[in-house]
Amino acid sequence: MQWLGTNTDVNDQRSEKKARRATEKQLQVVMESMSEGLVISDSSGKLLHWNPAALRMHDISNAEEVLTNLRSFARLYELSTVEGAVLPIEHWPLARILGGEQLHDLELRVRRLDREWTRIFSYSGAILQCGDDKDLAFMMIKDITERKYAEEALRDAKVNLEHKVNERTAQLVAKSKELENFCYSVSHDLRAPLRGIAGYSRLLFESYHECLDEEGRSFLKNIGVATTHMSSLIEDLLSYSKLERQKLSTTAVRLSSFLPQLLDQFKDSIENARLTVKVDDLRISADPDGLAIALRNLIDNALKFSRFAPEPAIEILAQPADGYCILSVRDNGIGFDMRFYHKIFEIFQRLHRAEDYPGTGIGLAMVHKAMERMGGRVWAESEVGGGAVFYLELPLYSTPTAVIPAVSASG
Structure with a gap:
């Protein structure tokens, strides 16, 4: 019975060794086939293993050149920060891992001292306890040179x-x-x-x-x-x-009191037109003088280009939309061809004969300039013979402040 027990123990030991060798072989295959570099050292700093990827990364053909310790490695290489500050050996990744740090993607520049060769690597690693009071330092290395250069x-x-x-x-x-x-x-x-x-x-x-x-x-x-x-x-x-040149003074403008004052300047010329104004009690963030210039020119154009209509009509609306106010000035005049839309806001550009519709070709350029200075937008829609509508977009005013409805008479 004693012999049988001993034989069983020997067989178990052989099986364990065989299983350990199989595991080590599998581990070796994994390490050899890794695209990342792997360096293993013992707790004293002796370099035990470099996988093929780590050797290729460092342009090493013979592992014996470096397979000793950090001091021997330091005779061939210099490590520095990506910005170029040279690091003493005590601050190298493996030294920091051996000191108990866990590294995650530490980026450093590596230079060979014996020839022109520089790469940028990313280091990660930690101490792993392998039993029998034997600790090993594992350090993973990724070549990120091309990425960093890009x-x-x-x-x-x-x-x-x-x-x-x-x-x-x-x-x-x-x-x-x-x-x-x-x-x-x-x-x-x-x-x-x-x-x-x-x-x-x-x-x-x-x-x-x-x-x-x-x-x-x-x-x-x-x-x-x-x-x-x-x-x-x-x-x-x-x-x-x-x-x-005018100073921009953005403030709250209440349209319900602003527009009547502005329209009062057109009271003589607007008598022959049917005027509709719907602005509710909206407040917008605008420069009062700049807004007056924009609206004055649009209303003046609406009156001018609808004067030959059987019943001239002008409609001024204001509607909120996603934190903005859309002001529109619509007329039932002669309109314009949208093929020439890109010209209408340019200075001195006219789409109609001056003999029929007097003007200088500057009004809409002033509208565009005024809206641009206030950070707003202006655009138009029209068809020949079907009138035109011009839109002004400015932010709604939400913070309480002094409301200035006054309109500059000079513009």
């Missing part, structure tokens, strides 16, 4: 793009300011000689009326019409350039 290239491209955009924006702003200053100066300087032309042509017509034939008097009348149009154009140019 991130750096993307970051540099973004910085360069932002720099170019800022530089181009500054150039455009400077050019815009220069153009506005030029426009203001020219318009201002043209008024004096234009007044002289208008004044002397009027004196010539009044004082020498009988001395001129019909053709001469017609010439003088044409001069008068041209100077009047030129004067209007100059005044509109000054208003347009002044709009950019």
Whole structure:
């Protein structure tokens, strides 16, 4: 019976060894086939194992070169932060793991000292207890060089793009300011000689009326019409350039009191039109002067382009929509072809003959500029012969504050 028991123990031991060898072989196969690098050391810092991926990552053909300890490894390599600060060996990943730290994706730059070779690795690892009071340090390594270079290239491209955009924006702003200053100066300087032309042509017509034939008097009348149009154009140019110079004062505007004051300026010309106003008691966040300029030009256009309608009609509505207010000005006038929509908000652009519908082509450009300065939007819908509707979008005002309904008479 004693012999049988001993034989059984020997068989059990052999089975355990066989199972252990099978497990170790499977583990070896897993480590050999890993794409990540794996380095194992004992608690004293002796490097016990490098898998093939770890050797390839470090450009090592002979494991004996480094399979000793960190000091021997340090004779071939230098570790630094991604930014380039060189690390002493005590701060290397394996040294920190042996000191009890658990590392997760620590990114470091690795450089070989014997030739031009640099990579960026990500390190993770911890101490594992393997029984018999034997602790092993496991360190996983991932080569993230290409990813980091791509991130750096993307970051540099973004910085360069932002720099170019800022530089181009500054150039455009400077050019815009220069153009506005030029426009203001020219318009201002043209008024004096234009007044002289208008004044002397009027004196010539009044004082020498009988001395001129019909053709001469017609010439003088044409001069008068041209100077009047030129004067209007100059005044509109000054208003347009002044709009950019005006201080923006965004506040709460109550439409129910703002619009009646604005419409009072059109009381003579609006008598022949059927006017509908529905704005409820909405308050919007806007610059009162800028809003007055936008609405004044839209109402003026609605009156002008619907004057030949059998029954001119203008409708002004205000409706809330997702935190914004949509103001609309609709008329039943001649409308316009939407194929030319892209032109209507450009300065000096006209879609109708000046002889039929007088104007300078600046009004809608001022509407667009005013809305742009207030952070709002303007757009339009129309069809030829079917009238037009212009929309203004501005945020609703939600915070209690002083309400300013006043409208600037000058715009």
